[in-house]
Amino acid sequence: LIEQGNYDKAIEKSIKKMLKGNADTDDKLMLDKAYRLANQQDEERIKFLKSEGKPENWEQIYFTYSRLDRRQNQVRKVLPFQIKGKTFNYNQKDYASLLAESKTKAAEYHYAFGKRLMEDQLKESYRSxxxxxxxxxxxxxxxxxxxxxxxxxxxxxxxxxxxIEVSNATNARFPADFYDKLLAINTSGLESNWVNYIVGRNSRSDRYDYLITLEIQNIIVSPEEYSSKETQRKKRVEDGFEYVLDSRGNVMKDSLGNDIKIPKYKQLTCVLIEREQHKEATIEAQVVFLQTTPRQIKKREALSGTSVFNHVSARAIGDYEALLPEDKVKLKAEPLPFPDDLSMLMDCTEPLKNAFEDIVRSNKNLIY
Known part of the structure; x- marks a missing residue:
């Protein structure tokens, strides 16, 4: 440890053994050597730092005095000790005044340095x-x-x-709930000690360093569409029986004398008429990352949210027994009224909000 310059670890190792009473001569010699070398190294470091005359050095000087004081208190636990009949006991130095002086000067430096940094009027300087x-x-x-x-x-x-805000560049008018749904973003994981996200509407934009705006650019609502499809189902089912006749037209008998009969089949037919209702709504938008000072757009990214109304109902003509089980389920569905445009657009808010949040998270490196 000493050869590697790990003086304090060597000291700690020796003291542990000495306190337990199982230290040998080598352990004690290691303590003495490591203690002297560590103190010499720290005292030379302090002398050098003071000679530079830099106010910013006082913090390192304070740390070094603290290390000397801590080391001295640690070694005091095993003083005095003997090696081959020779008593080892080190002079105790009062570091209190040196610690107080260096600590005060370190505080004065950081106070003055902080005030000087504030004059830069830069984010990085304020943080420092x-x-x-x-x-x-x-x-x-x-x-x-x-x-x-x-x-x-x-x-x-x-x-x-x-x-984080939403703007609407279309002529459509939406209720407040529409914007609330789009702004229901989870900002956990976005914020840091120096970055604070505010989600809301009608806030003064000049109070913020960045604006992340979801700009609604276009609204597309498809017409109400109907389509029909006919499917014919056929099914062969048993329909009684018939006797087996011989070449003379007589009913044939089996070995027990019973009439021989075979199943008789018939084919059932049914036409399934499916009617599908379809309507779509899409909101097209972009996310704009704007830095307010200096004012510049950092990035734009397109996104959209879509809602789909799809409903299938059916009726049948013919023998229902020919239908498949899933066909019979469709027969239970009645045609539904189409949702209105606003309802469809409100349903777009969830996928649009999710895409918005993903873009904000994937571009958090733009904010600092």
Whole structure:
């Protein structure tokens, strides 16, 4: 472990054995060597970071002092210890003031850096400022009375707000329920810490960073159509019996003296007349992804939703016994009134909404 530079793991391994009372000389020697090398490495790192004179280094300096303090407390558990009659005991250093100083300076840096980032007035800068303000609060909240307000402001300004809406470019007028069905989108899995989706109508579009609009462009409703089809069914059924006659016209007998009879068949015929009713409605649309600042269309994608009314009824002429079982089921169906155009278009909302949601999800990478 020491050869690999894993000093703290070597220290932890040795201490575990020493606390259990089964450490040998090599374990103790490993602890001593690893402890000295780890401290030397960290102290040199701190010296270098301070020599650079960069305010952003104070966070790393604080982390390194924390590591030194944590390591010292860990090793203190087994002090003093002996190796071949020699007592090992390390001087204890008070890191409290060094930790306090570096922590305060790290907090001051993140506070100042966050405020500088806010001046850029960019989403990415607001988000970075938010993280800096959180660190400043974590390290020294009491030093910054306005820190919570700055965190809230950076969060608000760094968040991307996306409005999902529906527009109607046709002359058709739809009830509010029509739009509600199209906007019944599940946004779970779309949102993140920095992206917030709002689904609704009649919202002020200038408040949003992106608009995702389902634009209804065309409505197609087919005429009410009827079609007929005739199918003839034939079935051979048993119809009594007849005697078997010999060449002289006499009834033949079997070995027991009984008359020989054979089944007699007849053919049944029936004509099945099916009447099919058909009507379709389709809503053609496109999804437009618009970035508001700078104003530009990121993508357009076409989609549609269709509803179909299909109904089959039937009547029969002839002997019903010739019909198949499924034919008899059709005979039970009566012709139905055609649904009106609005009902058909309302039925289009579900497939259209599903296609809309799929497009929004597959293009979530456009929003950031």
């Amino acid at each position: 400022a938010y993280q800096s303000f959180l660190k400043a609060k974590k390290y020294r909240e009491s030093a910054f009375p306005d820190i919570n307000n700055l965190i809230d402001e950076a969060k608000l300004l760094g968040t991307t707000y996306v409005l």
